[in-house]
Amino acid sequence: MKLAGKIALVTGGSRGIGRAVVHALAKEGAKVAFTYNSNEEAANGLVKELELDQREAVAFKADAANGERAVEVVNAVVEKWGKIDILVNNAGIIRDNLLVRMGEDEWMDVINTNLNSIFHYCKAAVTHMMSARYGRVVNISSVAGRYGNPGQTNYAATKGGIDGFSRCLAYEMGKRNITVNSIAPGFIATDMTEAIRNAAGKEIKKQIAVRRLGEPEDIANAALFLASDEASYITGQILTVDGGLTLGSGM
Ligand code: NAP
DSSP states (O other), X not given: OTTTTOXXXXXXXXXXXXXXXXXXXXXXXXXXXXXXXXXXXXXXXXXXXXXXXXXXXXXEEOOTTOHHHHHHHHHHHHHHHSOOOEEEEOOOOOOOOOGGGOOHHHHHHHIIIIIIHHHHHHHHHHHHHHHHTOEEEEEEOOTHHHHOOTTOHHHHHHHHHHHHHHHHHHHHHGGGTEEEEEEEEOSBOSGGGHHHHHHHHHHHHHTSTTSSOBOHHHHHHHHHHHHSGGGTTOOSOEEEESTTTTSSSOO
């Protein structure tokens, strides 16, 4: 049990990558709180699943774009379990469109959900971590932040922003025994990528060195490592987990 006694919070933990992260942390002994936006059934189902497995978990309905709610959620976790050791900022959305057609709502929704949430959750959580002189922050970005994709100016701006944010916060927090890293996933089989998988799944696989799409567990394994004590000397890093998608491909 690598995370026995640890308390974790995962944003957007009810489905996809976040759900796999919740499972991975809980399996290693952490008590895990997670947020979701609208799908209550998925969130409650996950809590039940974990409880059946003798794990402690709690779900909070909290739109990641809402800064006040972020503070409430972090404080509720600390009130319930006494501290917060691990924060995984995973909640994210896409609203793809070419820039010339992109509405300001599509721009702002993505900025607020994917990037502003990182500011709010990190600020609220590191305040507690600083007092405890311990913390592990893992922010989920994307290879799109580095390499770009047509139709994703909004999304890529947030993901590149997350990587820069992680590096800066790592500098600020290092001396307090708090590490901050990003994981940049490639193409992972989740609801978010269902449409493009259906349209171009075979073509995409050919561009991936290991010739398969990523599974949510591939990202969860990396998050578990960065959240563990084994990664105490790793901070300010962007860990690409893409099966070789971006290897020398011009992407
Ligand atoms: P997903 O399958 O669409 O799942 C998204 C999760 O986030 C759900 O639990 C959802 O909860 C929650 N969520 C969405 N909007 C939210 C909001 N405003 N507030 C709180 N929670 C919210 O997505 P995913 O593919 O697992 O992606 C997870 C993260 O990985 C995202 O940051 C994404 O950008 C990043 N990523 C994904 C890929 C990929 O290929 N899938 C690649 C690179 C990076 P509800 O069901 O309640 O809405």
